[in-house]
Amino acid sequence: MADFQAFVGRVPPRFANEAELECAKILDYHGVPWAYEPRTFVLEQNEDGRVTEAFTPDFYLPEQDLYLEITVMKQSLVTRKNRKLRKLRERYPDVRAKLFYRRDIERLAERYRLHLAS
16 A cells, blocks of 8 residues: 555545556645545435435545546446536536546556556
């Protein structure tokens, strides 16, 4: 586990994949305060009020008031995440969120000479 200086969360992060870890390293290197999966947004509920769909963005950058979702899925499989992001924007118009795709991560990795596992 890396020792993160800019991490502002309470519980040490357990990243879902290598791309999330590399993004955390980039944020940390540049001293950008970040939290990992700090909030889950309810997107849909049934008649009983039970949550049927939710979205938990990977990172929150408090100084930018911005959520980041990292995806390294094939572009053809990203449709579901794009749909969730649209729903998030509809239900929470004041929440700023950005989806980083595989190509965005690869560009960052190349720029900062990071190794990304495929």
